[in-house]
Amino acid sequence: MVLSDKIAAYLSNASWIRKMFEEGDRLRKIHGADKVYDFTLGNPSVEPPEKFRDELKKLALNPVPGMHRYMSNAGYPETRAAVAEVLAEQSGLPFNANHVVMTVGAGGGLNIVLKAILNPGDEVIALSPYFVEYGFYVDNHGGVLKVVPTNDQFLPDLTAISEAIGPKTRAIIINSPNNPTGVVYPAEILTGLGDLLDQKSQEFGRPIFALSDEPYAKIVFEGTQVPSVFKHITNAILVTSHSKDLALPGERIGYVAVSPKINEVDRLVEGLVFCNRTLGFVNAPALMQRLVAGLQRESVDIAEYQEKRDLLYNHLTGLGFEMVKPQGAFYLFPKSPVADDVEFTRKALAHNILVVPGSGFGTPGYFRLAYCIDKEIIERSFPAWTALARELGL
Numbered sequence: 212m213v214l215s216d217k218i219a220a221y222l223s224n225a226s227w228i229r230k231m232f233e234e235g236d237r238l239r240k241i242h243g244a245d246k247v248y249d250f251t252l253g254n255p256s257v258e259p260p261e262k263f264r265d266e267l268k269k270l271a272l273n274p275v276p277g278m279h280r281y282m283s284n285a286g287y288p289e290t291r292a293a294v295a296e297v298l299a300e301q302s303g304l305p306f307n308a309n310h311v312v313m314t315v316g317a318g319g320g321l322n323i324v325l326k327a328i329l330n331p332g333d334e335v336i337a338l339s340p341y342f343v344e345y346g347f348y349v350d351n352h353g354g355v356l357k358v359v360p361t362n363d364q365f366l367p368d369l370t371a372i373s374e375a376i377g378p379k380t381r382a383i384i385i386n387s388p389n390n391p392t393g394v395v396y397p398a399e400i401l402t403g404l405g406d407l408l409d410q411k412s413q414e415f416g417r418p419i420f421a422l423s424d425e426p427y428a429k430i431v432f433e434g435t436q437v438p439s440v441f442k443h444i445t446n447a448i449l450v451t452s453h454s455k456d457l458a459l460p461g462e463r464i465g466y467v468a469v470s471p472k473i474n475e476v477d478r479l480v481e482g483l484v485f486c487n488r489t490l491g492f493v494n495a496p497a498l499m500q501r502l503v504a505g506l507q508r509e510s511v512d513i514a515e516y517q518e519k520r521d522l523l524y525n526h527l528t529g530l531g532f533e534m535v536k537p538q539g540a541f542y543l544f545p546k547s548p549v550a551d552d553v554e555f556t557r558k559a560l561a562h563n564i565l566v567v568p569g570s571g572f573g574t575p576g577y578f579r580l581a582y583c584i585d586k587e588i589i590e591r592s593f594p595a596w597t598a599l600a601r602e603l604g605l
């Protein structure tokens with residue numbers, strides 16, 4: 212009995228992504244890596260922008276004295292100011308460095324926010340399908356996750372959200388562009404959500420925050436704009452990272468930005484900085500903070516992702532798979548052609564195709580494909596998809 216009951220229980224229900232990853236390993240050993248089509252992991256296939264490497268080389272050749280020391284728990288003021296400058300432009304609000312806390316990825320950011328705002332038993336709404344880690348993060352800080360389904364286009368259903376909000380509701384997590392659907396929430400929906408949260412915050416006598424988890428904000432196609440959450444929602448907290456937009460997931464660099472419109476905003480930031488320290492993050496990685504300061508307007512090559520989306524979307528819809536065409540991120544979330552998505556996952560496995568069942572995101576009846584993999588693998592998988600579609604009578 213080395214583990215707590217809770218962690219032992221979590222481990223016995225190991226996540227679908229993990230399970231499929233292990234299954235992939237098994238299949239690769241049997242069939243060879245080139246005959247296994249693994250669409251399970253959201254690990255960017257592209258390399259960071261050239262400018263990132265240039266800055267990295269410059270810094271390595273001309274190290275700044277003290278560059279590996281501790282700094283303020285909020286992060287370097289120059290980096291926070293660089294982030295704030297872009298946010299001020301996008302939102303038209305008076306952002307400055309004091310509204311930004313540098314974090315250990317978006318995962319670290321979500322944890323410090325939840326730690327800072329939740330009382331035991333407070334509820335946090337997530338919109339299904341949702342990134343499964345939200346449940347663990349909320350639980351980490353004594354909160355309770357309340358799942359509200361999205362509509363048939365995977366957009367927030369404001370009536371359902373309104374009905375789910377009660378005196379214990381402290382926050383709603385939104386994620387656009389979305390993992391797993393790739394859907395981007397339009398401005399009208401954010402405005403509607405902002406009005407609803409204002410009204411409910413007033414009714415229940417404390418702010419209900421919108422935590423906008425946006426690591427995919429720059430990965431959008433065909434000129435899609437991701438509206439600034441700060442323009443539409445008063446109590447908005449942006450949580451993001453450079454894991455996807457600069458392809459740096461292993462470097463663990465992100466930030467939290469709080470709306471200047473929030474009442475007692477300085478007190479909120481004080482809490483976030485305290486939690487960054489006391490959760491043991493202490494500060495975001497120093498070297499990465501220096502590098503990303505000058506890269507706030509950069510991103511990986513989005514065209515490459517769009518090409519992969521189109522390749523896979525066209526092939527699968529051509530075979531009869533049904534799905535909402537995603538405007539961003541690097542996932543497809545098609546309807547499972549058999550009612551039981553776990554059974555579908557097994558059928559796909561028999562063709563060496565690895566996908567994650569929608570049940571893993573709180574939405575059975577669908578499956579997720581991560582297409583942030585080499586184009587050649589996507590192309591090589593086509594005959595397997597065709598054979599699977601035939602077997603299922605599509």
Ligand code: PLP
Nearest residue numbers: 253316317318342390424452454
């Ligand atoms: N939020 C969503 C929706 C994600 O998909 C991910 C990672 O896949 C994260 C947060 C965590 O990202 P990070 O690497 O910044 O912690």
